[in-house]
Amino acid sequence: MAEIKTKTSTNNLSIADIIKEVRVQFLNEYNFEDFRGINCGYCDLFAQEVLYRTSNLLMDISFGDMETSNIVTLESEEEDYGIINVQSVKEYYKTEVPKELKGKKIGYHIWITDDKKHYDAECPEGVSNMFDLPFFQRYTKEINTN
Incomplete structure (x- = not known):
C-alpha cells in the first residue's frame, strides 16, 4: 500500500x-445507501476531494479518467459515446481491455x-488493473449474464 507522508508531521497516511x-463524508453528505452510490454520478467529485486532501502530501497520484486519457470514444454521435478505446487503454494503462467490454x-x-x-469509493485498497475496479466488474458481469 502506498504511504503518504505529510510535510509537517511524521504520521503516515495511506x-x-x-x-x-x-x-464516509460522502455517505453522510449525499445520503447514499452504500459506496456504490458514490460511483454512480459522484465519482468525479469524490476523486477531486481525494486529490484535494492529498495535495499537501508528498504523493504522486492523479485521475484515472476515461475521457481525458482517451479511454472512451468521444464521437459527435451520441451512440458512440462510452465505447472503450482499446488502443488507448493499451498505451496509457499498459493493460488489455477484457473481451467482454x-x-x-x-x-x-x-x-x-x-x-x-x-482506487475509487468502492475500492480503497486499490487494484493493479483498472478493470478489476467494481465499476468495470459490474459491466463485465452484466454482459456475461446476458
Missing part, C-alpha cells in the same frame, strides 16, 4: 485511509491512480 474518510457501451467513470494501483 491512500486507502484518505479514501475511507472521504467516502470490447465494443460495448459502458458508463463513464473517474478514479484515482498512482500508476501502480487504481
Whole structure:
C-alpha cells in the first residue's frame, strides 16, 4: 500500500485511509445507501476531494479518467459515446481491455491512480488493473449474464 507522508508531521497516511474518510463524508453528505452510490454520478467529485486532501502530501497520484486519457470514444454521435478505446487503454494503462467490454457501451467513470494501483469509493485498497475496479466488474458481469 502506498504511504503518504505529510510535510509537517511524521504520521503516515495511506491512500486507502484518505479514501475511507472521504467516502464516509460522502455517505453522510449525499445520503447514499452504500459506496456504490458514490460511483454512480459522484465519482468525479469524490476523486477531486481525494486529490484535494492529498495535495499537501508528498504523493504522486492523479485521475484515472476515461475521457481525458482517451479511454472512451468521444464521437459527435451520441451512440458512440462510452465505447472503450482499446488502443488507448493499451498505451496509457499498459493493460488489455477484457473481451467482454470490447465494443460495448459502458458508463463513464473517474478514479484515482498512482500508476501502480487504481482506487475509487468502492475500492480503497486499490487494484493493479483498472478493470478489476467494481465499476468495470459490474459491466463485465452484466454482459456475461446476458
